[in-house]
Amino acid sequence: MKKFLLKRTGYFMIMSALTACNGVETTQPKQVDIINAVFAGGHVITDEEYQVMAKTESYLIKSYVEEGVQVDAGMPLFQLANEVQSQNLFNAEVTYQDALRKADKNSPEQIQLKLQVDQSRLQLELDEKNYRRYRNLLASKAVSQLDFEQMKLQYDNSIRNVEAKEKALEDLINSLELDVKNAKSQWIIQQEKNDDYFLFSSIEGKVLKVYKRQGELVRPGETVAVIGGGRKLAKLFVSEEDIHDIKLNQLVILNLNTQKDKTYNGTISKIYPSFDEVEQSFILETVFIEKPDLLYHNTQLQANIIIGEQKNALVIPSEFLSKEDSVMLKNGTQKFVQVGIRNDQWVEIIDGVDQTDVLQKPGLL
DSSP, X not given: OEEEEEEETTEEEEGGGOOOEETTTEEOOEEEEEEEEEEEEEEEEEEEEEEEEOSSOEEEEEEOOOTTOEEOTTOEEEEEOOHHXXXXXXXXXXXXXXXXXXXXXXXXXXXXXXXXXXXXXXXXXHHHHHHHHHHHHHHTTSSOHHHHHHHHHHHHHHHHHHHHHHHHHHHHHHHHHHHHHHHHHHHHHHHHHHHTTEEEOSSSEEEEEEOOOTTOEEOTTOEEEEEEEEEEEEEEEEOXXXXXXXXXXXXXXXXXXXXXXXXXXXXXXXXXXXXXXXXXXXXXXXXXXXXXXSOOTTOEEEEEEEEEEEEEEEEEEGGGSOTTSEEEETTSOEEEOEXXXXXXXXXXXXXXXXXXXOEEOOOOO
């Protein structure tokens, strides 16, 4: 809805405040500076708004904050009951620590197998010496071919035994290291699941609303609280017929329901590109040029978006204009006029009368 405003001594004033009437039946056109504006309703929002949502189902057992409290990013807000998950986390940590212990090079499991490797290597050294000795004795016919082959077989078995023990040790180390990785992965998973029972703030801001109280059931995806951060903005709703007049950085005159006797200046900072089906309006965001000392979230407001300005415009009260865009002079003469901007209270007269004319309310012409 368009309206126009009076510009008086450096501030804006709704034209209904104009005193132009001479009594209640007659008036004279007045020359003033007018502002063409689009009216919009709206409310106060925050630049950043974060909904604290639960990832798991449980009961709320602890609230660390309440409405109006300032919070930092990463600050704990709520805790959900997690007895079963705490036990799962404890078990996963025990398994991880046990895997770390077994993977240590000084663990009993590794030491036992390393001793077997060392024993097999010592046996191999002994069998190798005997093998070489028997080989020399065979050359001098001091031992039989059968004795030599038996010693060679024992030597070969020692070689294979060392290789098997070394391979077993290598496989044990690899298996224990894999156990550590798997146990750590499970521990991390249980930690993350456990973290789901603690709700934190992702932004710095103020707690605007808490929806759940201690003892209440919280389901996955359910909003527990809303955090607002960043600048305070005015969210405005503009009709389809007016959106083509709206541009970024246009001046906006804002009147808060909490301070009806005062106005604040702002500028259009964002124009949403799509029509909002729920609000049946186009949505704008406005930055406050002069910020009120106390600004409550969701405060309702009215706004006049300035889309044009005209100097020394001639205006009359709308009740002195007939439906045929004519006026009646004081002497009873009907005179057709060309009108410009109009609203329910005031009409701009472009041509037809001037400031010297005295008008009366029209009757049946």
